[in-house]
Amino acid sequence: MFVKILPFIQGYLDHLQVALVKDGGASEKLSKTQRFWISFCLMGILITNSVAWERFAKKGFQTYTKQALSKMCRWSKIPWDRLLICSVRAVLEKYGIGKGILVIDDKDVARSKNARKLHALHKIFDKKSGGYFLGQSIVFLYLVTEKICLPVGFKFCQPDPCLSKWQAEDRRLKKLGTLKEDRPKRPSRSAAYPTKCQLALQLISNFSKNFPYFVVTAVLADALYGNALFVEGVGAIWPTTQVITQIKANQKLFSRNKIIHCEEYFKSYQGWTQDILIRGQKKVAVQAAGARLHVAAHGCKRFIVALKYQGEQTYRFLIGSNLSWNMKEIMQAYSLRWLIEVFFEDWSGYSGFCSMAKQRGVEGSERPLILSLLFDHCFFFHMRQINLAVNNLPLVTLGSLIEQSRMDALWDLLNHIFESSNPKEKMEELMALAYELIEIRSSKKHMSGSQPTFESSKAFGVAA
Numbered sequence: 444m445f446v447k448i449l450p451f452i453q454g455y456l457d458h459l460q461v462a463l464v465k466d467g468g469a470s471e472k473l474s475k476t477q478r479f480w481i482s483f484c485l486m487g488i489l490i491t492n493s494v495a496w497e498r499f500a501k502k503g504f505q506t507y508t509k510q511a512l513s514k515m516c517r518w519s520k521i522p523w524d525r526l527l528i529c530s531v532r533a534v535l536e537k538y539g540i541g542k543g544i545l546v547i548d549d550k551d552v553a554r555s556k557n558a559r560k561l562h563a564l565h566k567i568f569d570k571k572s573g574g575y576f577l578g579q580s581i582v583f584l585y586l587v588t589e590k591i592c593l594p595v596g597f598k599f600c601q602p603d604p605c606l607s608k609w610q611a612e613d614r615r616l617k618k619l620g621t622l623k624e625d626r627p628k629r630p631s632r633s634a635a636y637p638t639k640c641q642l643a644l645q646l647i648s649n650f651s652k653n654f655p656y657f658v659v660t661a662v663l664a665d666a667l668y669g670n671a672l673f674v675e676g677v678g679a680i681w682p683t684t685q686v687i688t689q690i691k692a693n694q695k696l697f698s699r700n701k702i703i704h705c706e707e708y709f710k711s712y713q714g715w716t717q718d719i720l721i722r723g724q725k726k727v728a729v730q731a732a733g734a735r736l737h738v739a740a741h742g743c744k745r746f747i748v749a750l751k752y753q754g755e756q757t758y759r760f761l762i763g764s765n766l767s768w769n770m771k772e773i774m775q776a777y778s779l780r781w782l783i784e785v786f787f788e789d790w791s792g793y794s795g796f797c798s799m800a801k802q803r804g805v806e807g808s809e810r811p812l813i814l815s816l817l818f819d820h821c822f823f824f825h826m827r828q829i830n831l832a833v834n835n836l837p838l839v840t841l842g843s844l845i846e847q848s849r850m851d852a853l854w855d856l857l858n859h860i861f862e863s864s865n866p867k868e869k870m871e872e873l874m875a876l877a878y879e880l881i882e883i884r885s886s887k888k889h890m891s892g893s894q895p896t897f898e899s900s901k902a903f904g905v906a907a
Contacts, residue, residue, distance in 0.1 A: 444502045445490055447855040448482045449848055455821040456482055458537060462529035463522065471522050480515045481817070483507060488795040488818045489848055494811035495795075504876055516802070516810050527813050528653050530820045531586075531595045535657075537823065538832060542658040543588035544776065545650065546783045547643045547668060549600065550790075552797050553578045562808035563599040565607075579808065582639050584646040585783040590832055591823060592782050594790070594816050596646040599808065603636035640668055644676040651680050661685040663780040671741040674764050685765040687777045690738070692760060696747070697737035705760050708736070709749040719771055721778045728753060733770035738762065748773050786819075789841045794818050 456478055463471045473481070483506060487499035496512035507515075515521075535541070551567050553576050558564060566575045584596035609630055616626045632638070637645070647662065662677050662684060669688035677686045692706035714732025721727055730751040738745045746763035748770055763773045791797045796815040802808065822828060822844050831838050863869040 444504060444856060445486050445852040446504060446859045447852070448479075448486055449489075449851055449855075451825040451848075452482050452485050452821050455533070455824040458533040458824065459526075459530055459817075462533040462536070463525065466525055466529050466532070467522065471525060473521065477515075477519055477521050480507070480512075480519070481521070481814070484512070484814050485818050485821055486852070488815065489845060490852060491795070492793060493795045493798050494814055504873065513802070517806060523810055523813060527596070527816055530817055531593065532654075534591070534593055534820055534823050535654075537829075538588075538590050540588045540590060541656070542660060543586050544661045544663060544779055545595075545647065545659055546585040546587060546780050547582065547646070547662065547664040548585070548780075548783045548787075549580055549582045549639055549667070550787050551578050551580050552791075560803040562803075562805045563601040565602055580639075581812070582642045582646065583783065583786075584643075584650060585786055587779050587782055591838070592786065593820060593823070594786060596650060597812060597816070598642040598646055600639050600642055601636055603633050605630050606632055606636075640670065640673045640676075643668060643673060647677060648680055659684050661687060661776050663777060664688045665780070666691065669762060674741065674745075674762075678764060683765065685763055685768055685773075685776070687761055687763050687773055690747075690760050690762050692758075694760070695739040697739060702739065705747065705749075706758070708734075709758060709760075714749060717771070719774050719778075721775070722781065729774065730758075731770060731774060733773070735766055746770070746773060750774055790815065790819065793841055793845055 456473075460473055460478065463473060483503060484494075484499065487502060488494060490502045491498040496507075496509035496516075499512055500507055500509045553567075554561060554564060556577055558577060561579065563579050564577060565580070567578045567580060568574075569576050580600040582598045582600055583594055586593055586595045606629075609627060613626055613629075643664065650657075651659075659681055662681075664673065664687075666689035669690045674686045674688065677684060690705060692704065694705040695702050696705055696708055697703075698708055709732055712732050712734070714730060716728055716730055718726050718728055719731075731748060733746060733748045735744050736747050737743065738747070744766060746766050746768065748761040748763070749758040750761060751758045761773060761777055768776075794815040795818070796812050802811060819841070822841060825844055825848075827844065827847075828838050860866050860869050860873065
């Protein structure tokens with residue numbers, strides 16, 4: 444439980460306030476109440492690992508009730524549409540960063556089977572089990588720089604209901620043996636339900652508008668985004684920026700006036716073993732080959748790289764849109780894509796949104812998600828991280844900083860008690876309040892208080 448906002452969160456909100464005023468003038472400035480509410484929520488995420496108003500109220504000794512917390516989230520005039528953007532600006536200005544690489548990837552968040560009113564909730568295929576689960580799919584834009592890495596944007600993705608209904612019906616008719624000409628035609632996708640590639644381009648376009656002077660050297664994405672729509676879309680925004688994605692092994696290429704599959708081409712040209720630097724830290728040996736070839740689906744030349752790490756049996760195939768880069772530069776840059784997977788692991792485990800954030804509607808999903816990303820940003824203002832970055836030393840993990848910060852919150856609570864005029868009385872007061880906040884619920888695990896049936900009466904030796 445906590446009684447005080449930690450100093451690094453206060454310092455982060457100072458910088459966020461400055462960024463908001465620079466962005467929109469005094470009208471965008473957070474009021475004292477709004478600022479305290481955000482800081483209280485960040486402390487709540489730190490202590491409870493959730494974005495749940497009832498938990499915040501209990502752990503904060505009822506500083507806010509859960510109704511007041513919910514009301515602030517829904518109705519307070521906090522500039523939510525600019526909050527994350529200004530938070531990114533505050534971090535970049537603090538660390539003096541003006542250049543970096545953008546990474547696009549999507550994350551599926553599982554929700555309860557009983558959830559029905561969450562925004563963008565739909566059935567998602569589970570790669571591990573081969574089944575389906577109910578959840579939310581989110582496309583993230585992640586920024587990788589020489590010093591730090593941070594999330595800079597997101598979009599919720601939802602399938603088109605009409606298209607999903609048609610696909611289910613088409614599968615059913617196929618099983619019945621209905622010919623294609625006798626089955627309903629595929630409907631066009633509604634503009635209200637953009638694809639993940641379209642959402643990724645929206646995020647990149649928004650970033651270019653909000654950070655016009657920021658230099659993006661490359662955009663990285665996995666095989667889902669390895670199509671002409673995405674690559675050309677990024678090229679229309681930043682013509683000289685390198686776009687690196689994966690393509691499938693059966694991608695068609697033009698070579699010597701013949702159409703040949705990517706995998707088949709590199710069977711005859713398997714390259715050579717060479718050393719590359721992974722994420723600027725580890726040197727590894729890889730089997731790799733590269734060629735500038737015409738990709739049929741893209742209608743132009745791309746730099747194709749066939750890459751195989753030690754111990755792997757098959758090649759993965761990368762494409763680069765900027766032909767001036769060499770093969771090693773493309774491979775080393777693409778290794779940075781792994782950093783967004785590290786972010787997903789930290790965000791899922793520590794930022795509260797994945798474990799408990801179940802408010803209804805669009806605002807009920809987007810605003811808690813923004814709070815969870817602000818929570819990630821605020822640790823860049825922790826003095827330990829700042830000192831390490833200034834001295835060009837490796838930063839510490841988010842998990843270890845959170846554990847330390849929880850200990851700091853506990854120490855603040857103990858100091859609050861010891862520094863009072865009557866520590867024993869203050870301790871008893873806080874304990875009494877804590878007991879009031881913790882609800883005692885009846886257990887269904889035990890038989891006490893239940894009415895036994897005839898059979899169970901015999902089993903317990905009770906006369907009928």
